[in-house]
Amino acid sequence: MPSAHESNGALGDLVDPELPTSTYVLEPEVVAPLVARIVTSHDAGTHRSTFPFTGAPLASFPLSSADDVASAVARARAAQRSWAHVPVRERAAVLDRLGVLVLDHQSEILDLIQMESGKARRSAFEEVGDVAQVTRHYSLRGPRYLADRREPGLMPVFTGVRVHRRPVGVVGVITAWNYPLTLALADAVPALLAGNAVVLKPDPQTTLSALWVAEQLEEAGLPADLFAVVAGGGEVGVALVDHVDHVAFTGSTATGRTVGARAGGRLIGATLELGGKNPLYVAADADLASTVRGAVRACFSSSGQLCLSVERLVVHEAVAGEFLARFVAAVKDLRLGPGLDYSADVGSLVSQAQLDRVTRHVDDALARGARALAGGVHRADVGPLFYAPTVLDNVPPDALCVTEETFGPVVSVTRVASDDEAVRVMNDSDHGLNASIWSTDVARARRLAARVEAGTVVINDGYGSAWGSVAAPMGGFNASGQGRRHGREAVEAMTEAQTVAVQRGARFGVSLDSLYAIGGERPSRVVTAGLRAMRRLRLP
Numbered sequence: 142m143p144s145a146h147e148s149n150g151a152l153g154d155l156v157d158p159e160l161p162t163s164t165y166v167l168e169p170e171v172v173a174p175l176v177a178r179i180v181t182s183h184d185a186g187t188h189r190s191t192f193p194f195t196g197a198p199l200a201s202f203p204l205s206s207a208d209d210v211a212s213a214v215a216r217a218r219a220a221q222r223s224w225a226h227v228p229v230r231e232r233a234a235v236l237d238r239l240g241v242l243v244l245d246h247q248s249e250i251l252d253l254i255q256m257e258s259g260k261a262r263r264s265a266f267e268e269v270g271d272v273a274q275v276t277r278h279y280s281l282r283g284p285r286y287l288a289d290r291r292e293p294g295l296m297p298v299f300t301g302v303r304v305h306r307r308p309v310g311v312v313g314v315i316t317a318w319n320y321p322l323t324l325a326l327a328d329a330v331p332a333l334l335a336g337n338a339v340v341l342k343p344d345p346q347t348t349l350s351a352l353w354v355a356e357q358l359e360e361a362g363l364p365a366d367l368f369a370v371v372a373g374g375g376e377v378g379v380a381l382v383d384h385v386d387h388v389a390f391t392g393s394t395a396t397g398r399t400v401g402a403r404a405g406g407r408l409i410g411a412t413l414e415l416g417g418k419n420p421l422y423v424a425a426d427a428d429l430a431s432t433v434r435g436a437v438r439a440c441f442s443s444s445g446q447l448c449l450s451v452e453r454l455v456v457h458e459a460v461a462g463e464f465l466a467r468f469v470a471a472v473k474d475l476r477l478g479p480g481l482d483y484s485a486d487v488g489s490l491v492s493q494a495q496l497d498r499v500t501r502h503v504d505d506a507l508a509r510g511a512r513a514l515a516g517g518v519h520r521a522d523v524g525p526l527f528y529a530p531t532v533l534d535n536v537p538p539d540a541l542c543v544t545e546e547t548f549g550p551v552v553s554v555t556r557v558a559s560d561d562e563a564v565r566v567m568n569d570s571d572h573g574l575n576a577s578i579w580s581t582d583v584a585r586a587r588r589l590a591a592r593v594e595a596g597t598v599v600i601n602d603g604y605g606s607a608w609g610s611v612a613a614p615m616g617g618f619n620a621s622g623q624g625r626r627h628g629r630e631a632v633e634a635m636t637e638a639q640t641v642a643v644q645r646g647a648r649f650g651v652s653l654d655s656l657y658a659i660g661g662e663r664p665s666r667v668v669t670a671g672l673r674a675m676r677r678l679r680l681p
């Protein structure tokens with residue numbers, strides 16, 4: 142798919158007019174059909190994305206205006222009215238076909254993910270696997286999540302109660318650039334399954350992957366306008382929050398707070414998947430071989446640009462020497478590379494801004510007396526945005542890489558003398574997304590997990606076992622977010638619960654109305670006796 146192309150205006154008005162002779166990495170034949178899917182009236186300017194591996198221009202595309210967002214949501218809303226009446230099993234079948242298409246066409250999207258995000262192919266494949274999981278899960282389990290539920294009524298036998306789940310309408314999905322395929326679908330799949338429409342605003346850098354998802358959804362049989370993509374930055378996100386009926390946001394804690402506040406002002410729901418500062422604890426009885434393998438992946442997958450990435454290694458002093466020797470050796474062995482194949486273990490950072498942030502955090506720690514056991518250097522020899530996987534020791538508590546999320550290939554080491562101290566260190570953060578505990582005594586690790594402030598705790602794995610278990614909720618405590626994605630929780634967040642209660646006794650004179658018609662104290666006495674009887678009978 143990639144090949145250098147001298148753009149001479151063949152993309153017509155889709156090409157950035159200020160860059161008529163740019164050399165784009167992607168050919169116009171590849172870009173044009175994708176870009177044609179953006180909801181735009183071509184009057185909000187253009188965006189040029191870059192190829193992180195080389196810094197060359199990747200593609201140029203038009204942006205959406207606030208009016209375009211309003212019209213995308215209006216069209217989605219109209220389409221949603223019919224979609225909500227399509228039987229849930231038919232909706233599920235579309236999502237199931239999507240999962241098959243993504244598996245079948247994986248090489249196309251793996252190229253796009255790598256070209257937009259700069260990650261290694263093995264990290265990109267995590268996204269393909271994830272979408273296969275999410276689509277399979279919701280297409281099989283979704284009908285059950287959405288089934289009507291019977292509940293005990295006010296008057297046993299006489300009051301029949303059913304709870305229905307009704308779609309909210311249009312769900313706005315706003316995503317970060319780090320998992321272009323996964324994030325385009327993690328919330329969209331349960332939203333569509335539940336009978337909603339989706340309008341997606343990806344990060345500008347990863348717009349093509351989002352458009353590819355729109356193409357595949359159409360091929361899977363999703364009716365028109367139910368999944369629309371608007372392009373642009375924060376202002377387009379703001380416009381989206383102003384029009385939709387629920388917002389599913391993935392991004393930084395700072396932006397998440399503003400999105401949550403704006404959604405709150407409109408009284409719409411907001412699911413906020415935000416940053417992390419995730420710890421990994423190596424207990425004294427950990428199996429060191431598997432712990433080293435797991436820790437390396439947990440710290441450096443997607444070059445550490447993963448919300449679940451481990452940035453804090455907490456190691457029991459009894460095994461610290463041996464663990465660190467093996468861990469540092471394995472980190473130094475990691476192969477960095479820009480190939481659109483499986484040759485590299487670790488890819489590039491996505492942007493100059495990310496490189497600047499990682500460099501600032503590492504330089505700050507070193508200036509404060511930390512020591513780099515591995516890495517600590519920009520690898521411009523591999524590509525403009527590559528940074529060596531970095532392990533920092535003796536990092537003072539006020540260093541930036543301790544107090545802030547780095548979101549890069551940098552991990553710092555803290556030694557502890559006991560499990561209690563490990564729990565204190567793990568919980569010493571505003572964030573609470575994921576924690577990983579390594580111990581051969583799973584019962585003990587479970588007891589520790591119960592004391593850790595994090596939305597997911599993974600025992601003897603880094604993050605994949607929690608994220609990939611898509612039937613279970615996923616999300617953060619504290620500054621790491623609000624609400625949950627995956628499982629039943631995602632469907633419940635994007636539907637309204639509607640309770641329908643039928644008073645069957647009314648026509649036989651058995652109802653509160655007929656009772657209170659008696660007047661005086663007697664109705665209260667009858668009700669009191671009834672309430673006591675229900676307690677004795679343990680009716681819930």
Ligand code: NAD
Pocket residue numbers: 315316317318319320342343344345373374375376377378379382391392393394395396397399400414415416417447448546548574617621622
């Ligand atoms: P960001 O908050 O800057 O941007 C995320 C998205 O929000 C982008 O699409 C952006 O255009 C949009 N946006 C920006 N301002 C907005 C506004 N005012 N209103 C609405 N939308 C707006 O995030 P980033 O720094 O690009 O991404 C990295 C962050 O994302 C990290 O903190 C990472 O931990 C987090 N993240 C979290 C998860 C998770 O599941 N918890 C997953 C991936 C990334």
